[in-house]
Amino acid sequence: MHSFWQELKKPFFVMAPMADVTDAAFRALVAARGAPDVFWTEFVSADGLYHTREIQKMPDDENPLMRDLIKGEGQRPIIAQIFSSKPEMIAYAVKLVAELGFDGVDLNMGCPDRSIEKQGCGSAMIKTPEVARAVIRAAKAASSLPVSVKTRVGYNKESLDEWLPVLLEEAPAVITLHLRTRKEMSLVPANWEFMKKAVEIRNRLNPGVLLIGNGDVTSVEQGTRLVEESGCEGAMIGRGMFGNPWVFAGRKSDDTPLAEKLAALIELAHSFEKMTPPKNFSILKKHIKAFATGFDGAAHLRARLMEAESADALEAIIAQHNAGE
Template structure:
């Protein structure tokens, strides 16, 4: 198998998967404005893919889960993030993603959402390491059915569930020799209520070196820009980082431009482009989902709050177009 992870230049700067944020519309904009080294899709339910395609008989064109797996060539290498606690479902979805042309499969073992945990997925996997290992193996097997040689399989997880348990948890994952491991430096219990524990990353590096030295190790949590990313990589010894919340309102994140260098006109134009791409997604997403981007893009200059207020009461692309077309900075 040809793994793109082996050819990436280090340090690696990756785009985090965030539900209803890094959708195909915003990812295509990010790829155009400042491409990351690796891009993840939003996380997608492997069980949901099987149920909607094989049981309900939804066509791919009308299936929201298949929409979430859309990508552009500009985003490569592009990784499909999946979640499941059922090896058969994971194998099915991994085979599908291999046939769709993805460059890799990532398994979410860190999401703290209770509805995901009830399925035994996300951060709940930290409590069931044997299931977690079976899921990694199933992802590999499925990808090999979908593409000769298979695809690289990676994992995104946390440092523990109720408390930090890296010494117990990480060797379990690393025993399966994942191609990459992204470590969010908080426990599931901590959510985002405390600063990320970057002081623990050197120990994670040592565990990786001991149990699976070929695994690429990325850190995640509280990274504000590329300068901060470089500093954290240098201090911890990891191979790269995954940036998430910093991408809000900043498709230029993966360049060395600071937001102070981005004019209000550029921000407005970027939001307008995002709105057009968002509205072109099929099946359509509800317009209100786009509104979480308004505050992020429209801030930092006199009059921004007034414009933002007008945008927040819009209910369609046409209304947004009308407001932005008549606005003058």
């Protein structure tokens, strides 16, 4: 089916879905500094959405899962990532995502977290191909949104010859491959050689499905080379956005002066506080670590910023730092 995916220039660069990172506040920061070709939300439990909205009757503006589905200004096209091993829950969440006006829906089949795998979700799907097929079918049938899948190259070992055909037969619009196995977590370098093999299988079985490579991309320049060498269509950047919301505009992490980085952190903290229902301020610590790094006195400033419990407090500490106090 035709969708915005077919219109993207190649190679394209997309934001990785990241829990407690790619929320509406962080996406706004990235959008203002150089937007990716496609935005992604954090992952959201489809079962959780059903339970909180239909059983608990929680109002949407008090529901933390609905906060994860805020679209935000200037953040388009945007894909909502959901997970469930139950086709009926996937169908429920896809319909909701469509009503909310998202541009696509992504199914998480790569998360290695034990609590997710216990629900038969995330990477566990690699071991249950029939469940994977059923949830893709349910997602496709529930709305006209393009459906994509994000997964890994295998569970204990690379198994693209078995796993990728399962997905290709269900014909999602896009497959993102995190180029590591479940067992490897994120402990070894991503292996972009696997993408060459994936492209060969895709070209043979279902050339209409777009492939996005993911793992260790830190700049557009490097990502372009990896995409061109492997033959896929796009690259997804995750941790490369930490401390570098300019990454999609072509900047490398060291290219930005410290004052500009700290100003970005202040902006992020203020918009983070405005999200409803609020998130715990301590979630910003990853960003504090990433922005306040690589200069004389960084450790001291970081330690002070870690104590901040509000955007105003964080801004005051940075003002004192800038004044040489």
